[in-house]
Amino acid sequence: MTNSISEIENNDCLFITGSNTTDTHPVLSYFIKQAKRKGAKIIVAEPRKIDLVKHSDVFVQIKPGTNIALYNGMANYIYHNGLADQKYIESRTEGYAEFLTGIIDFTPKKAAKICGCKEEDIIEAAKIFASAKSAGIYYAMGVTQHSNGTNGVKSLCNLGLITGNIGKKNAGINPLRGQNNVQGACDMGGLPNNLTGYQKVFNDEARAKFEKAWDVKIDSTPGIRIPEMIEGMADGSVKFAYVMGENPIVSDPDTNHVKAAFEKVNFLVVQDMFLTETAEYADVVLPASSFAEKEGTFTNTERRVQMVNKAIEPVGNSKPDYMILQELMTVFGYQENKTPSEIMDEIASLTPIYSGINYDRLKIKGLQWPCTDKNHPGTKYLYEEKFTRKKALFSKVEYLESAEVANKEYPVTMTTGRTLYQYHTRTMTDKTKGINTLVKENYIEINSFTATKYNLTDGEMTTVTSRRGSIKVRVKVKEILQDDVCFMPFHFAEGANVLTNTAADQYCGIPELKVCAIKFNA
Amino acid sequence: MIKLIINGNQIEVEENTTVLKAARELGIEIPTFCDDDRLSKQTSCRLCIVEVEGTDKLLTSCNLEVKEGMVVNTESEKVRIALKINLSLIWAGHPNDCMKCGKSGECKLQDYSFEYDVDAEPIYSVRKEAIAKNATNHFFEIDPDKCILCGKCVRICSEQVGVGALGFKNRGQETYVSFGNDNFEDAGCVSCGSCVSVCPTGALLNKTADKYRNWDVDKVRTTCSYCGVGCQMELVVHKGKIVRVDANEEGSNRGLLCVKGKYAFNFINHRDRLTTPLVRKNGKLVEATWEEAYAKINQKYLEFKGESNSFVGFSSARCTNEENYLFQKMFRQVFKTNNIDHCARL
Ligand code: SF4
Ligand code: SF4
Ligand code: SF4
Numbered sequence: 001m002t003n004s005i006s007e008i009e010n011n012d013c014l015f016i017t018g019s020n021t022t023d024t025h026p027v028l029s030y031f032i033k034q035a036k037r038k039g040a041k042i043i044v045a046e047p048r049k050i051d052l053v054k055h056s057d058v059f060v061q062i063k064p065g066t067n068i069a070l071y072n073g074m075a076n077y078i079y080h081n082g083l084a085d086q087k088y089i090e091s092r093t094e095g096y097a098e099f100l101t102g103i104i105d106f107t108p109k110k111a112a113k114i115c116g117c118k119e120e121d122i123i124e125a126a127k128i129f130a131s132a133k134s135a136g137i138y139y140a141m142g143v144t145q146h147s148n149g150t151n152g153v154k155s156l157c158n159l160g161l162i163t164g165n166i167g168k169k170n171a172g173i174n175p176l177r178g179q180n181n182v183q184g185a186c187d188m189g190g191l192p193n194n195l196t197g198y199q200k201v202f203n204d205e206a207r208a209k210f211e212k213a214w215d216v217k218i219d220s221t222p223g224i225r226i227p228e229m230i231e232g233m234a235d236g237s238v239k240f241a242y243v244m245g246e247n248p249i250v251s252d253p254d255t256n257h258v259k260a261a262f263e264k265v266n267f268l269v270v271q272d273m274f275l276t277e278t279a280e281y282a283d284v285v286l287p288a289s290s291f292a293e294k295e296g297t298f299t300n301t302e303r304r305v306q307m308v309n310k311a312i313e314p315v316g317n318s319k320p321d322y323m324i325l326q327e328l329m330t331v332f333g334y335q336e337n338k339t340p341s342e343i344m345d346e347i348a349s350l351t352p353i354y355s356g357i358n359y360d361r362l363k364i365k366g367l368q369w370p371c372t373d374k375n376h377p378g379t380k381y382l383y384e385e386k387f388t389r390k391k392a393l394f395s396k397v398e399y400l401e402s403a404e405v406a407n408k409e410y411p412v413t414m415t416t417g418r419t420l421y422q423y424h425t426r427t428m429t430d431k432t433k434g435i436n437t438l439v440k441e442n443y444i445e446i447n448s449f450t451a452t453k454y455n456l457t458d459g460e461m462t463t464v465t466s467r468r469g470s471i472k473v474r475v476k477v478k479e480i481l482q483d484d485v486c487f488m489p490f491h492f493a494e495g496a497n498v499l500t501n502t503a504a505d506q507y508c509g510i511p512e513l514k515v516c517a518i519k520f521n522a
Numbered sequence: 523m524i525k526l527i528i529n530g531n532q533i534e535v536e537e538n539t540t541v542l543k544a545a546r547e548l549g550i551e552i553p554t555f556c557d558d559d560r561l562s563k564q565t566s567c568r569l570c571i572v573e574v575e576g577t578d579k580l581l582t583s584c585n586l587e588v589k590e591g592m593v594v595n596t597e598s599e600k601v602r603i604a605l606k607i608n609l610s611l612i613w614a615g616h617p618n619d620c621m622k623c624g625k626s627g628e629c630k631l632q633d634y635s636f637e638y639d640v641d642a643e644p645i646y647s648v649r650k651e652a653i654a655k656n657a658t659n660h661f662f663e664i665d666p667d668k669c670i671l672c673g674k675c676v677r678i679c680s681e682q683v684g685v686g687a688l689g690f691k692n693r694g695q696e697t698y699v700s701f702g703n704d705n706f707e708d709a710g711c712v713s714c715g716s717c718v719s720v721c722p723t724g725a726l727l728n729k730t731a732d733k734y735r736n737w738d739v740d741k742v743r744t745t746c747s748y749c750g751v752g753c754q755m756e757l758v759v760h761k762g763k764i765v766r767v768d769a770n771e772e773g774s775n776r777g778l779l780c781v782k783g784k785y786a787f788n789f790i791n792h793r794d795r796l797t798t799p800l801v802r803k804n805g806k807l808v809e810a811t812w813e814e815a816y817a818k819i820n821q822k823y824l825e826f827k828g829e830s831n832s833f834v835g836f837s838s839a840r841c842t843n844e845e846n847y848l849f850q851k852m853f854r855q856v857f858k859t860n861n862i863d864h865c866a867r868l
Contacts, residue, residue, distance in 0.1 A: 004774070005751065005774040005775075006774055022712070024749065025749055025750065025751050026712065026714065026749075026751075026780030026781070026782075027751045027753050027775045027778050027779065027780055027783075028751050029684075030682060030683050030684055030778055033683075033684025034681075034682065034684065036684075037681070037684070055684070176750060177749075177750030178749060178750055178839075179748075179749065179750060179839035179840060180745070180746065180747050180748055180749060180750060180752065180839070180840060181750075181838075181839050181840060181841065181842065181843065181846070182750060182839040182864075183750060184839075184842070184843040184846060185837055185838060185839045185841070185846045185864045186864075187843065188837075188843050188846035188847045188850060189846075189847070189850040189862075190837035190838075190846045190849065190850055190862055190863070190864045191862065191863060191864070192860050192861060192862060192863055193860070195850075195854075196847065196850075201860050210854070214851065214854070214855045216854075216855045216858070217858070218854055218855075218858075218860075219830070219854070219858060219859060219860050221860065222860055223834075223859055223860030223861035223862060223863070224834065224861050224863075225863045226836065226863045226864075229834040229836070229861065229863065232834065233834070237831070237832065238831075238832055238833075238834050238861075239826050239829070239832040239833075240822055240823070240826050240832055240833045240834070240857075241833075241834050241835075241836070242833075242834070242835045242836070243835075243836040244835070244836065244837060244838045244841060244845070244849055245838030245839075245840040245841050246836045246837075246838050246839075246840070246864065248836060266822075266826075267822040267826075269819055272796065273789070273795055273796060274789075274794055274795065274796060275794070275796060275800075275807075279796075280807075282800075282802070282807070283801070283802045283818070283822075284799065284800070284801050284802070284815050284818050284819055285796065285799060285800040285801075285807060286799055286815060287795070287796035287797055287798060287799060288796075290747070290789070290790045290795075291744065291745075291747040291842075292742075292744070292757055292764055292787075292790045293790075294842070296841075296842025296843065296844050296845065297745075297842055297843045297844065298745050298747070298752055298842060298843065299752075299843060300745070300750055300751060300752025300774075301750035301751060301752065302752075302774065304752060304774065305843065306745040306752055306754070306773070307743075307744070307745065308744050308745050308747075308842055309742050309743060309744045310742070311740070311742035311744065311757040311759050311764065312757075312759055312762050312763070312764065312790075312791075313762060315790070315791065315795050315797060316795065316796075316797020316798060317797050317798045317799075317812070318795065318796060318797060319812075320845075321838075321841050321842070321845040321848075321849075322842065322844050322845045322848055325845065325848040325849060325852055326848060327812075327816065328816060328819060328852070329848070329851075329852050329855075329856060331816045331817075331819075331820050332820060332823055332852075332856045334852075334855060334856055336848070340842070340844045343844040343847060343848065344843070344844060346847075347843065347844070347847050365772065365773075366773075420712060420780070420781060420782075421713075421781060421782070428747075428748075428786065428789040429782065429786045429789070431786075431788045431789035431792040431794065432785060432786045432787070432788040432789070433660070433788075434660030434661050434713070434785060435660075435781070435782075435785070435786050437660055438660065438713075
């Protein structure tokens with residue numbers, strides 16, 4: 001997030017899109033609702049009539065995969081009706097003229113046709129958003145998990161820029177990070193092209209710093225991403241795979257393909273708390289301790305680095321991941337033996353945005369990066385005075401159809417998401433009885449029109465097929481979807497991801513989990 | 523700024539501060555059931571009464587604004603007697619159940635009754651007819667008999683959580699708190715447990731199979747391990763086991779949690795946890811020592827060492843920063859590859 005959680009309740013307008021916030025980021029959604037109580041206007045743009053719609057001023061119900069069309073349509077209206085923040089655009093941005101060429105003809109009418117929504121709704125959303133004193137954009141995987149996900153984010157940024165809402169208090173562009181430490185995993189260089197703190201592996205200066213600290217030569221070519229890793233495992237070029245605390249067999253698209261890859265790879269290490277679906281394929285399984293059994297830090301969605309403290313001893317013979325990794329590195333001949341606090345000091349010494357962070361400071365309230373020295377108070381919102389590249393860049397973004405759209409053979413568009421009660425692949429949540437009683441099994445949500453059309457009734461089992469596979473699942477009829485659109489939670493093994501598409505975004509490799517085409521088997 | 527005196531101590535506070543808050547700044551805890559900074563005022567429990575010089579009546583301090591030169595006494599004989607009467611009135615309609623009650627040890631009614639010498643035998647006998655417990659929610663139950671009608675649960679649910687699943691039913695002696703339609707699901711309750719967190723008594727209590735006493739636990743502050751909001755919470759530990767999660771009010775979450783953070787903690791001490799390394803032998807995963815497991819990994823590392831591109835690592839959005847740091851360090855330093863990625867995109 002460019003801004004902070006505590007600012008949410010003071011936004012004058014909140015634009016929520018691609019996020020079912022009450023289910024995915026529940027506590028954050030409480031603050032959105034509190035903002036509403038204090039008089040803020042709420043815009044929701046989603047394929048489903050989600051819970052937050054009850055609290056919204058405008059709801060734009062869009063077809064899955066058409067969000068860019070909506071954002072461009074809104075920008076078009078803002079531009080043509082003098083609602084753009086000229087002063088801000090001139091002083092703080094670049095690329096405006098080029099961006100305009102992309103939206104100048106993209107009228108709300110045109111957008112409405114693509115999105116399957118009402119033109120008035122787009123206009124209303126644009127008006128409210130552009131006339132608010134401070135407007136925040138809140139989005140999640142509903143924007144990014146598309147074959148054009150990066151562009152989706154760029155076109156949302158355009159909306160923030162054209163209205164002057166980025167680099168401002170109580171506003172900003174705020175991706176809501178799904179997992180507890182996705183932010184941290186990215187910050188820490190768990191990416192093929194980045195060292196810690198987004199320092200590029202191909203940046204000689206950055207590499208030199210790490211080479212000196214680690215006393216080793218670092219490869220300057222970026223590594224491969226998960227989809228290519230899975231490809232490599234399948235074709236035999238990858239021989240040694242190490243999975244720490246993830247469950248790709250359930251979480252990644254096209255399960256059958258992923259399984260074949262994990263079956264094939266020569267050697268697989270899985271480090272986890274449970275014998276997950278992925279661990280079943282491992283050659284070595286290392287038992288990891290839970291967050292309650294170790295010390296460390298997580299970085300939340302508002303960039304706040306916060307302490308994780310040890311409450312109990314490791315269960316059984318399990319060990320905290322940091323201990324396992326250091327013991328292994330020592331076995332490999334690279335001596336490592338530090339406490340979590342000392343590891344953080346090493347991180348701080350190599351990572352400018354974490355430079356001022358250490359455990360003594362964190363203990364009180366955490367710190368929001370960038371925190372560049374020991375006296376730096378942390379950063380509540382980004383880009384207050386300047387952007388990383390001095391001026392923010394508008395991007396010309398074209399709307400493209402999803403990689404797989406409904407057709408005669410596969411007439412229904414499926415989208416996926418998290419539910420309030422379950423979490424990801426359920427390794428953790430399915431251990432609590434009450435949770436399982438609330439969401440016991442997989443289901444497919446459709447409206448009554450779709451149900452009648454395909455001769456389905458609420459509660460019955462049906463077979464759903466996509467180009468990649470086929471599953472049996474229970475039908476749930478709920479009037480929150482458009483016709484011929486369905487929703488399936490992604491928590492269940494042999495569920496949504498048997499059906500989903502691996503088509504990936506060309507820039508960041510994110511798979512198109514939010515849109516695929518399916519059919520109901522008669 | 524305004525100067526006043528509380529229990530003989532001088533203090534200077536901002537305008538519009540309440541006497542209750544000013545006293546708190548001095549470290550003087552005035553009893554209250556219904557006050558909470560995050561919530562609208564209800565001023566109904568009448569425990570926060572104080573004596574102010576120049577007035578005969580006792581005044582409730584939660585809605586009393588400070589005035590220049592005010593002289594306040596929170597501990598006078600008059601206050602103590604009135605408090606005892608107010609507490610006795612509440613106690614008169616309350617079951618004498620502290621021995622079995624799961625709230626015992628951190629119950630405000632119990633604590634205040636002790637402090638103000640309320641007799642366990644009720645002096646008044648106004649006990650209403652018992653209203654059945656509401657156990658529809660999977661994680662907690664409502665016991666109307668133990669409810670003192672402070673209304674914090676009702677307010678937090680509507681004002682902070684934005685749900686409004688709870689309300690008062692009936693009137694007078696028969697008033698009780700319940701879900702709309704008496705069923706949590708019908709009422710739209712999202713099982714966040716915020717109502718339980720604010721209940722000063724055992725009226726809203728978690729369902730639990732663990733038997734523990736509140737004076738026999740440790741509390742450890744930590745960060746929730748589910749979503750990216752990163753709520754601050756306290757793990758309640760009894761004999762090496764997590765038995766409960768409490769909200770913590772210092773984090774960005776301001777004492778609010780969701781169902782996962784509050785109630786989905788059973789995985790920690792779950793019997794399915796992996797407790798020993800496993801190594802595949804003859805096609806089967808069998809238990810092994812750490813040394814064996816490490817040796818096996820080392821053997822494979824040595825086998826493929828020359829081909830750095832054949833190593834790939836799935837790092838974890840669930841692990842700590844320190845662990846993610848070490849993971850990529852291991853790949854870059856030892857395996858000499860940048861083939862690290864994680865499920866940020868999933
Ligand atoms: S709610 Fe408090 S006073 Fe009532 S029985 Fe329980 S511990 Fe005792
Ligand atoms: S658990 Fe949460 S939603 Fe349910 S009644 Fe309590 S405060 Fe309201
Ligand atoms: S308590 Fe709920 S909202 Fe808060 S971090 Fe945990 S999962 Fe997220």
